[in-house]
Amino acid sequence: MAAATVLNGNAPSADWPGRYHHVDQILDKPGPRTDPSFLAGPGVKEFLRDQCKILVIGAGGLGCEILANLALSGFKDIHVIDMDTIDISNLNRQFLFRPKDVGKPKAIVAAEFIMSRVPGVTVTPYYGKIQDKDDDYYMQFNLVICGLDSVEARRWINATLVNLVDPENPESLKPLIDGGTEGFKGQARVILPTITSCYECSLDMLNKPTAFPICTIANTPRLPEHCIEWASVLEWPRVQGDKKLDTDNPEHIQWLYQVASARAKEFKIEGVTWSLTQGVVKNIIPAIASTNAIIAASCCNEAFKIATSSSAYLNNYFMLIGTDGVYSFTFEHQKRDDCPVCGGESLDITISREWTVDRLIEMLVERQDIQVKKPSLSSGGKQIYFQAPPQLEEATRPNLEKKVLELVEDGGDITVTATTLPFNLTLRVKYT
Amino acid sequence: MSTTGESQNIEQATSAITDAPDNKTRRYDRQLRLWAASGQSALESSRTLVLSSSATATSILKNLVLPGIGHFTLLDPAITTTADAGNNFFINAQESIGKPRAAEALPLLRELNDSVDGEAVLKDVKELLGTEDGRETIRSFSLIIAHNLNKDVLDELAELLWADLTNPPLIVVRSAGFLADFFIQFHEHCVSQPHTDGTPSLRITRPFPELLRWARELDFDSVDPTTHAHIPFVVILVRAVDDWRAKHDDKLPSTSAEKNEFKAQLRAMKHKPDEENFDEAEAQAWRVWSEPTVPGEITSLFTLPPLSASGPTPNQSFHALLRTLNAFVGSPGGPGCLPLSAALPDMRTDTESYVKLQNLYRDRSLHEKEHFKGILSEIFPDIAAEVNEDELDAFLKNAHQLRLLRGRRWGEWAKDKSAIAEALQIFPRDAGTHVALTALSTLLSQAPDGSAVTADALRAEVQTLVGEGVELPEEVDTAIGELARAPTAELPNTAAFLGGMVAQEAIKMITKQYVPVNGYCVVDLIDSTTGIVGTP
Numbered sequence: 001m002a003a004a005t006v007l008n009g010n011a012p013s014a015d016w017p018g019r020y021h022h023v024d025q026i027l028d029k030p031g032p033r034t035d036p037s038f039l040a041g042p043g044v045k046e047f048l049r050d051q052c053k054i055l056v057i058g059a060g061g062l063g064c065e066i067l068a069n070l071a072l073s074g075f076k077d078i079h080v081i082d083m084d085t086i087d088i089s090n091l092n093r094q095f096l097f098r099p100k101d102v103g104k105p106k107a108i109v110a111a112e113f114i115m116s117r118v119p120g121v122t123v124t125p126y127y128g129k130i131q132d133k134d135d136d137y138y139m140q141f142n143l144v145i146c147g148l149d150s151v152e153a154r155r156w157i158n159a160t161l162v163n164l165v166d167p168e169n170p171e172s173l174k175p176l177i178d179g180g181t182e183g184f185k186g187q188a189r190v191i192l193p194t195i196t197s198c199y200e201c202s203l204d205m206l207n208k209p210t211a212f213p214i215c216t217i218a219n220t221p222r223l224p225e226h227c228i229e230w231a232s233v234l235e236w237p238r239v240q241g242d243k244k245l246d247t248d249n250p251e252h253i254q255w256l257y258q259v260a261s262a263r264a265k266e267f268k269i270e271g272v273t274w275s276l277t278q279g280v281v282k283n284i285i286p287a288i289a290s291t292n293a294i295i296a297a298s299c300c301n302e303a304f305k306i307a308t309s310s311s312a313y314l315n316n317y318f319m320l321i322g323t324d325g326v327y328s329f330t331f332e333h334q335k336r337d338d339c340p341v342c343g344g345e346s347l348d349i350t351i352s353r354e355w356t357v358d359r360l361i362e363m364l365v366e367r368q369d370i371q372v373k374k375p376s377l378s379s380g381g382k383q384i385y386f387q388a389p390p391q392l393e394e395a396t397r398p399n400l401e402k403k404v405l406e407l408v409e410d411g412g413d414i415t416v417t418a419t420t421l422p423f424n425l426t427l428r429v430k431y432t
Numbered sequence: 433m434s435t436t437g438e439s440q441n442i443e444q445a446t447s448a449i450t451d452a453p454d455n456k457t458r459r460y461d462r463q464l465r466l467w468a469a470s471g472q473s474a475l476e477s478s479r480t481l482v483l484s485s486s487a488t489a490t491s492i493l494k495n496l497v498l499p500g501i502g503h504f505t506l507l508d509p510a511i512t513t514t515a516d517a518g519n520n521f522f523i524n525a526q527e528s529i530g531k532p533r534a535a536e537a538l539p540l541l542r543e544l545n546d547s548v549d550g551e552a553v554l555k556d557v558k559e560l561l562g563t564e565d566g567r568e569t570i571r572s573f574s575l576i577i578a579h580n581l582n583k584d585v586l587d588e589l590a591e592l593l594w595a596d597l598t599n600p601p602l603i604v605v606r607s608a609g610f611l612a613d614f615f616i617q618f619h620e621h622c623v624s625q626p627h628t629d630g631t632p633s634l635r636i637t638r639p640f641p642e643l644l645r646w647a648r649e650l651d652f653d654s655v656d657p658t659t660h661a662h663i664p665f666v667v668i669l670v671r672a673v674d675d676w677r678a679k680h681d682d683k684l685p686s687t688s689a690e691k692n693e694f695k696a697q698l699r700a701m702k703h704k705p706d707e708e709n710f711d712e713a714e715a716q717a718w719r720v721w722s723e724p725t726v727p728g729e730i731t732s733l734f735t736l737p738p739l740s741a742s743g744p745t746p747n748q749s750f751h752a753l754l755r756t757l758n759a760f761v762g763s764p765g766g767p768g769c770l771p772l773s774a775a776l777p778d779m780r781t782d783t784e785s786y787v788k789l790q791n792l793y794r795d796r797s798l799h800e801k802e803h804f805k806g807i808l809s810e811i812f813p814d815i816a817a818e819v820n821e822d823e824l825d826a827f828l829k830n831a832h833q834l835r836l837l838r839g840r841r842w843g844e845w846a847k848d849k850s851a852i853a854e855a856l857q858i859f860p861r862d863a864g865t866h867v868a869l870t871a872l873s874t875l876l877s878q879a880p881d882g883s884a885v886t887a888d889a890l891r892a893e894v895q896t897l898v899g900e901g902v903e904l905p906e907e908v909d910t911a912i913g914e915l916a917r918a919p920t921a922e923l924p925n926t927a928a929f930l931g932g933m934v935a936q937e938a939i940k941m942i943t944k945q946y947v948p949v950n951g952y953c954v955v956d957l958i959d960s961t962t963g964i965v966g967t968p
């Protein structure tokens with residue numbers, strides 16, 4: 001790509017006279033709502049264009065927009081991480097990709113596109129997982145913007161940035177700007193780790209995913225979705241054995257669709273289609289260019305204001321609903337004192353003296369403010385129940401039937417760990 | 433189970449290719465889940481005219497080209513400046529400087545989607561407004577979008593488009609620095625698929641004969657325990673209402689004491705405490721006292737006076753369907769309420785009962801649709817002949833949540849000084865930003881480079897707008913301060929934000945799905961807020 005040769009972020013030649021005519025009107029003087037600490041003029045421009053280093057997580061629907069906005073705003077040292085490759089269904093909104101790019105890594109294609117369109121900007125892509133990178137990597141950035149569709153990845157980066165904060169070193173506090181969309185709805189927020197409410201603090205605001213009880217799926221299907229779940233959850237493992245279901249594989253979807261259709265026919269249920277099958281098994285969230293544009297612009301606008309101090313920034317949550325007119329709500333989401341990431345030492349729970357370990361696990365899995373899938377429990381260095389490895393699982397399995405009270409005294413602590421949980425959660429147990 | 437791996441494989445081999453979606457469906461999958469094929473086809477047959485190829489204008493277009501509008505025309509005589517090359521993603525940086533801006537933007541927009549047709553016309557809209565041919569060209573589009581258009585030209589354009597009820601809508605977008613507003617000028621906009629999640633009536637209190645028969649004939653006390661625990665809540669409620677009416681002079685529970693008594697009656701019907709279908713019936717008991725024959729919002733549409741007493745009016749088929757709906761509600765052979773929706777929510781019951789219930793609802797809904805069609809052909813034979821089945825189905829399915837918006841002419845609100853003064857009291861930030869932007873556009877029409885813009889000049893303009901002697905809230909000064917700071921700044925993030933917002937509203941206007949903004953949507957990207965003022 002030709003862009004690789006003009007790829008010097010500090011090349012002053014790229015800045016033709018008048019390039020920043022628009023942005024400079026903001027950077028050359030303060031406005032009524034600008035903090036007095038703002039130093040208008042060359043200093044702030046130099047920081048923005050020559051020093052500021054920003055990380056973009058996700059090069060998908062939001063990521064493509066974020067990269068373009070940051071580049072035009074004057075950020076010149078941009079890094080982007082994404083583990084995905086381009087799919088044809090991305091092309092209705094991920095505007096840096098073309099049909100010829102299908103199958104290629106998003107981060108790399110997006111970075112090349114931005115560098116070829118906006119001269120003098122360096123975009124450094126990483127095609128992989130955010131979990132591959134360590135604290136030193138994250139420490140190099142001034143700001144982080146997230147445009148992700150995964151709760152798990154967001155929790156990870158949130159916990160990582162909160163843990164990065166060293167009170168002795170102001171540079172260790174990395175503002176995290178997070179955006180998310182679903183159909184005509186979306187939100188953007190600014191998280192100052194340890195200072196404002198964090199992602200984990202607001203976990204209970206997420207919609208609970210629709211889960212169909214297994215007995216409905218197995219015995220009393222009523223909706224086409226029940227038939228599809230039957231095909232993917234029960235029939236696939238039964239018929240296909242150890243073969244892993246790949247929801248990106250059209251043949252696998254085809255198989256599920258056929259099996260679900262046959263079941264629907266048997267029960268006289270209407271409405272199983274290919275599209276619904278794919279939607280249910282992939283948990284597809286509708287996504288359009290316009291909503292992504294709004295939310296990405298909001299995120300980048302906050303990044304620009306924070307990086308330059310040119311205006312007050314969002315404190316701290318912007319929520320948009322665009323289905324019935326334009327409705328938005330801007331508010332300060334409150335920090336949770338018992339937030340397991342940025343709050344106190346432990347989460348207080350009160351349970352019955354009769355509860356078994358199994359019942360406790362069930363409660364943890366159900367709780368919307370914890371959202372853990374397969375938790376392992378220990379207390380005071382003693383294992384209570386471990387999900388893996390298999391030997392340990394087997395050894396601790398008998399504890400599932402025991403009462404929690406037999407294993408943990410009143411006021412005692414239980415440590416919860418899980419692969420989906422990017423931190424250790426401490427529960428302080430009280431009995432009723 | 434009747435399905436085995438082998439039989440699946442045979443079936444799969446014979447029908448594999450026909451079921452999988454084609455490339456176009458795959459490309460648009462994530463949006464088809466929002467507006468379906470009907471919305472997509474409306475987009476594909478739309479033609480949008482965009483005045484200016486500024487960063488904001490190209491951002492808006494990007495978000496219309498990606499989902500696949502039919503055609504766009506960029507109308508813009510401007511030559512690319514060094515500033516355009518810096519803030520517009522659809523300009524080839526330095527290479528484009530000195531070349532016509534619309535022509536530079538065109539290929540970069542078109543490459544976003546091969547199926548979209550586009551052209552660049554390097555003319556000033558003033559030129560088109562000056563000839564009948566030009567005016568006809570403007571009127572021939574489905575939608576016109578103008579960004580930061582000169583105030584006087586904009587007024588002329590808005591007047592042209594307002595002159596006829598069937599002219600296309602106009603979206604006016606204004607922005608400077610972190611502040612912006614936009615407005616859609618339209619006479620009338622009908623939304624038959626608003627997607628507002630309203631719940632259609634299940635006819636609990638006016639059950640159709642088959643449903644009532646089921647509820648009455650079912651012997652609740654002698655069925656086996658499994659069946660009892662799977663009676664659908666709809667059947668339970670219909671029965672409970674029937675029993676209640678028999679004991680209460682044919683009246684429904686209305687006072688809060690009666691409602692509690694009704695719920696107690698439901699609980700008493702349980703055989704075992706853990707019967708979840710009865711819990712569900714209790715949780716859904718609100719339907720018994722909240723099932724109007726016709727929701728008030730829909731009744732008000734029945735009595736809406738026509739836009740014009742004489743001459744052609746837009747949305748004729750929608751109006752014909754509305755009047756038919758009114759006649760349907762009052763018709764002797766009808767249910768005395770809105771047509772039944774076939775959509776049944778999921779409930780705690782067994783497959784057989786659910787499917788049976790679903791079939792009852794579907795059959796009844798088809799029956800009522802036929803009744804509706806009969807009335808339609810009687811009173812509007814022409815419309816009955818041309819309205820298609822999908823359109824009719826969508827209308828009937830959404831009969832409980834139909835929306836009809838009556839809009840306003842651009843600039844009409846600005847003349848109503850008392851309304852603006854009132855808005856400044858109630859919504860000081862949004863109304864303040866709106867009037868400050870209006871003041872700015874006046875000053876920019878005198879000197880487009882912004883040299884006439886000062887805080888004092890803006891304040892004087894605002895005072896003229898709202899009337900001398902009206903006290904201005906401090907939010908007006910805040911907005912003025914921002915505009916004086918950056919009167920001609922088109923910030924990339926503001927442009928991108930508006931690009932999303934305006935495209936979203938354009939999509940709603942074109943597809944007639946979801947509900948567009950009616951009034952001025954005011955954006956403040958310092959406080960990160962949006963607000964609506966000047967709603968008719």
Ligand SMILES: [Zn+2]
Pocket residue numbers: 197198199200201202335336339340341342343
């Ligand atoms: Zn927190």
